[in-house]
Amino acid sequence: MVGGSGQTKMSVIIPAHDEEAVIGRCLGTLLEGAEPGELEVVVVCNGCRDGTAAAARAAAPEATVVELPQPGKAAALNEGDRWASAFPRVYLDADVEVSVVDLRRVAEALAQPGVLCAAPLPHFALRGRPWIVRKFYEAWERLPYLTQDMVGSGFYALSKEGRLRFDDFPDVTGDDHFVLQHFQPGERRAVAGASFVIHPPHSVRGLVAVRARVYRGNRELEDAGTPAPLQRRRGAIVALVRPGSVVPAAVYVLVNAVATFRSRWRPERWERDDSSRTIRDGSADPTHRIGYITSRYPSVSHTFVLREVRAGRAAGLDVRTFSVRRALPHELLSAVDREEAASTWSVRPVTPGIVARSVARAVLGHPVACAGLAVSVLGRARPGLRAHLWQLFYLTEAILLWEECRRQGVRHLHAHHANVAADLAWIVADLGERVDGPGTWTWTLTFHGSAELADVRGVNLAPKLAAAALVITVSDYTRAQLLSLLAAEEWAKVVVVHTGADLTRYRPAAAPPPAPPVEILSVGRIDPVKGYPVLLQALAELRERACRLTIVGGGDGLERLRDEAERLGLGGRVRLPGAVGQDELPELFRAAHIFCLPSFTESLPVVLMEAMAAGLPVVATEVAGIPELVEDQESGLLVPPGRADHLAAALARLLDDPAERRRLGAAGLARVRADFDAAASGRKVAALLAAVPLTHVGR
Structure with missing residues (x-):
């Protein structure tokens, strides 16, 4: 089968379990430059509790997106095979990246006589990773099986003859090792000149989890009588013990020793590294991290914020969520709400001791910046003791949030609603610039209207609009109200992006309900x-x-x-x-x-x-x-x-x-x-936020 310009058509099967944050990146890289009809892409969402399916459909409308109710990679691979129709057939993890150019090179290799299984060479995106993680992969890249045996690590491709070597994928952890043991070294090919990107863990803990899963998968294959073919320890040791490689070799051995122990200590535990599911390193993320701050997140009355957060992640932003007040358990009415709440950092509740230590660190470490900030923040208060006390409360809470933003590498805060969330975002960005220099921090605002417009002076709206780098509003009516509060030269930064409905969730009923009543x-x-x-x-x-x-x-x-x-x-x-x-x-x-x-x-x-x-x-x-x-x-x-x-x-x-x-x-x-359409609106917001300039992105 051929595509629109004569290119060989390939099927690409992508099993995806809770991969909302990265599936857009995977599909975007894969399809960029592909000819019409060249790739048949099947995304199998298995047991997803997030918006993976919606993100996949938004990123690749031409792809087939299949949803299975239960998690399980083997079931997803088998279901993908039932939908796929072409060869070569590529099996691709959702958290890796490969271009269509490299797929073509793999297809060319599979067209050679006797080659039944092929893959590009892996490239590890190590920017921003801890020292131990970098040293581990520095050692791993020297191992002979990377070029000689062609490991999977998230990508393998089979010819039609190669796929006939086995029936369904068994329910084992190491599917790539299961596949490779069906081929002799001459039948599999590591394709020189082709590569795919692997995003290693952002933490040592995540690295150990990944390696523990590898060892667990190897034992599963051994128990089934099909030992994994890639454990050539003698060759690995020879490759590692070379001048200048002692430290990486020691790290490699130590990490694998810990992972082996963990895989035996928790033999039934599924190990997954979620840190690499967040787009954080500059090689993949063309923008900087965005911290979304709302008065309460997630909130049943503001689910559009949750959808926007997830759409931003699907579009390639690294979005972190912050909440002024922690959402209460009875407010988390869906699985998605509970998942978002678990990964959201909240300012409150907080103990007085934590507040005191945080403020002391800021004041002692940056006394001039904190003094200037205090004067500025108190100057924003309306007349009266209570209003000034309230600004001091905001100041202390903002210092807590500023410290957490620094810890997570966030230098751009985006607030929804011109309430306390906007106050904190404004103060945090102000403090950040006083400490790190002009242009190093910024904040933006989505303004929804009604309540804040009824109390323009009470919420200090005009100064907030002037201070924000960008103001997104949801209607032309609301934009017109805001323009009256800004100087004409500031009007261009007030942009309308309509909110939208999730068209994948809300659809007309197949048949209207009976009536009356x-x-x-x-x-x-x-x-x-x-x-x-x-x-x-x-x-x-x-x-x-x-x-x-x-x-x-x-x-x-x-x-x-x-x-x-x-x-x-x-x-x-x-x-x-x-x-x-x-x-x-x-x-x-x-x-x-x-x-x-x-x-x-x-x-x-x-x-x-x-x-x-x-x-x-x-x-x-x-x-x-x-x-x-x-x-x-x-x-x-x-x-x-x-x-x-x-x-x-x-x-x-x-x-x-x-x-x-x-x-x-x-x-x-x-x-x-x-x-x-909520997906389209989310992409517009993501593009606007990504374009807000920062002169420095902190680590």
């Missing part, structure tokens, strides 16, 4: 600005129609809303289940006929996009940025805020006319797909 759905936190009492009043006006209302969301006003429903005699027609996890929302949308958002004020609500992505006709209020999403009478219905009579009339129109529901639902779906 018609199910009306609303989703959002129970807060006065959401206007839910108006929706209840509108439902009371529709008493004669067969309809029910479900309002999904938590908040302090939940019980009061229940009381209001009872007062209006709607107890049997209104459901208030409280907050639910993101995993449950798609099913709620599929069970509904109409979506309604009666807010008094909004920025550009993602939940409205999700409803439209699910094919629901929407009724919303004509406030702020909503008309940029919903075109009245075209892709939904808009009504004035606070008017129960107008809201009831719009709902009645949809309740009485199923054809109108279908028309508006289809138009809304097309609208979201065209302009409000």
Whole structure:
């Protein structure tokens, strides 16, 4: 089979378990420069708890992405074989990089008589790795099997004849060693002039984990009667014991000794190095690290931040997450929430002792910088003792965050919302520049609107906008409000990027739910600005129609809303289940006929996009940025805020006319797909953040 320009077509199978952070890098490198039809790429996502599948589809729309419910590399390889149709067939780990040019060289080698298995030579990206890790790979690169035996290490390719040497992949850890033992040295080829990039661990602990897995896999093969062919210790020792190689050789022996012990001490433990799953070294990452800071992360009411973080990682950014307050266990309503919370550093809670030691280190180490910063921060306070005390609290918390940013190598903070998160990002960047010099730290802001616009002076909005290097806002309406607070020469740094819906999660139901009663759905936190009492009043006006209302969301006003429903005699027609996890929302949308958002004020609500992505006709209020999403009478219905009579009339129109529901639902779906795709929005934000200049990126 050949591609569009005569190139031999190859199948590339990529097993991927929780590889959201690196699958985009892998696919981007692989497909860059490939001819149409040259590569048949099959990504098998096995037991993923993250957004690997979505990231793969976003990075390579032409690829086939298969999802298996359970983890397991062998099952993923076998499933990939069932989908693949071409030879040569390449088996590629998701955390390595190889170009199509090097694939072509491997294909040329496999076309030679007698060559059944081939791979490029590995290149180890060691920049930024600890000394021990660098010395270990310095020794490993001298071992003869790298050039003589052709090890796997994340890549091997087979001809059709070579693949017929064995049946299905067995459930063993060392799949590459299992494959190689089926070929004699003359049948396998390490292709000179071709290479692929391996990203070694960023920690010694990760290195030991990787090596322990190798030893465990070797024992599995030995127990099965098929010993791994690559353990030629005598040749390895001869290669290592040479002038100038004593230290790398000693490190190599020591690490392997520890890994061997660990593999026997924890014989059932799966070893995985997650440090190399984060794009951190400059050889792969064209930008610098970005630290996302929010008041609470993850948050059930701000899942768009989580999606943006993951989209940024898929686009190649090394994103670290920080939270002012730690998310509480009962707020983590999905597996993704729990995973993100586990890797997020939080300022609070913190003990007084930690605060005192952190502040003392900063003041004693950088007294002039800290003194100047204190004067600047207190100068931002409004009049009054309480406001000045609050700025001192922000200052101490910012010092904690500054230390953690230095530890993680973050010099660019991006805040969502112009609240305490923006205050801390501003102070951290200010302190960083005072210590390290101008241009060494920066901070940026995504501004969502509504609440902050209602209290411009209280949140110190104008100075924050002036201090930020870039301001991303989600609607043209909000941008216009911000421009009034900035000098005209600053307007260019305020950029609109619409938030979006996850089009892989929210899709129209295969068949509309049966009716009547018609199910009306609303989703959002129970807060006065959401206007839910108006929706209840509108439902009371529709008493004669067969309809029910479900309002999904938590908040302090939940019980009061229940009381209001009872007062209006709607107890049997209104459901208030409280907050639910993101995993449950798609099913709620599929069970509904109409979506309604009666807010008094909004920025550009993602939940409205999700409803439209699910094919629901929407009724919303004509406030702020909503008309940029919903075109009245075209892709939904808009009504004035606070008017129960107008809201009831719009709902009645949809309740009485199923054809109108279908028309508006289809138009809304097309609208979201065209302009409000979360993956596309995430890539835009990532590109903007990557372009923010820093004169120095700290390690």
